[in-house]
Amino acid sequence: MTETLRIIFMGTPQFAEVSLQALLDGPDEVVAVVTQPDRAKGRGKKMQQPPVKVLAKASDIPVLQPTADIRSEEFQNGIASYQPDLIVVAAYGRMLPKNLLDLPPLGCINVHGSLLPKYRGAAPIQQSIINNDSEVGVTILQMDEKMDTGDILCRSRILPDPGETSGSLFLKLAALGSSTLLRAICGLKEGTLIPTPQDNSIATYTPMLKKEDGLIDWRMDAVKLESLIRGLDPWPTGYCFFNGKRLRLFKPEVVYLDPVVEAGTVIQADETGLVIACGTNALKISEIQPEGKKRMKTTDWLRGANLAAGTSLQPEESA
Incomplete structure (x- = not known):
């Protein structure tokens, strides 16, 4: 034919x-x-x-x-x-x-x-x-x-x-x-x-993805979380909560270190970036989208976010 x-x-x-x-x-x-x-x-x-x-x-x-x-x-x-x-x-x-x-x-x-x-x-x-x-x-x-x-x-x-x-x-x-x-x-x-x-x-x-699939459990290995966040970008996106509001996470990078704090704890939140402890190693998040706002560089958001090292971003029900 x-x-x-x-x-x-x-x-x-x-x-x-x-x-x-x-x-x-x-x-x-x-x-x-x-x-x-x-x-x-x-x-x-x-x-x-x-x-x-x-x-x-x-x-x-x-x-x-x-x-x-x-x-x-x-x-x-x-x-x-x-x-x-x-x-x-x-x-x-x-x-x-x-x-x-x-x-x-x-x-x-x-x-x-x-x-x-x-x-x-x-x-x-x-x-x-x-x-x-x-x-x-x-x-x-x-x-x-x-x-x-x-x-x-x-x-x-x-x-x-x-x-x-x-x-x-x-x-x-x-x-x-x-x-x-x-x-x-x-x-x-x-x-x-x-x-x-x-x-x-x-x-x-x-299976079809659901919005809830994006909630990050920081107890996971950082390497797996890094690929998870990339896989959920642009939808449903990986996210966590800070002060009761959703933070969508983008451009993750594995930081190879041995966290001495619990998973989900902010290790670093300053002009050099945002680093969060995971079950193994840690993640640096370079871009973020606060609830109700546009996607932006994490360092720009941190200037007014009042997020300090030591803060836990692990979901309470999983803590």
Whole structure:
């Protein structure tokens, strides 16, 4: 099959937008886009369109935003009316039912932000940073009815940079995913791809992150906390509390020393920076976001924060 394919794209956030742009720039035709409904965001609860919708509208591509069950006959008939040869999914946010998976002749393929079967699930990119993986990547897989369990069509790998955050890695893997997607589609058209079943015995899962996952337990090892804070940047962010208000923490650096104080105790808070004792070693925090304020250099915040050495930042329930 070498003719132009009719593709339906399903995705929602910026990660998916990059793959959609690659398809729009490629040789095939995107006949429709499916994305999540507009959501109220921010303090003003203003309705915002998903990035994928914004791009699709700018490109005059029909946009579907189902609010009801996508298993419905009505939705399936709507998708079928576009006569897709292939459905491409990237961070859409819903599982696809069998009737949709079986609809296009080439099936449905997914752009996933990990080297499957490692990190199936909702937060693979964050988890790769949290675990301080030396190698990361993307997988294009043939979708089935379960979460990220389908046959692998192709994968691409890169090495994360020192100090990488999930935010910076998202951008890199979005670009890598888009180029790998085009390679996979070319292989599907030429019949050169050999689907490889995943080894379920070595599969790992990553659940969706919650805001509460960012609360720092300073009793952990500083090296693990450093990668945790990077992995939670930009959301939900690592945080602690000072005077009852949330402090979001960024740009951590391990300080190798033997704390003689309890974990969570401020060792240093002056013009040279903020250092906090951990279960093993300590962390220097170079940027911070006080509750209700913008992200700033920690040294700027410390000038008016009245935070002294000896203060405990360990949650009371864990102390």
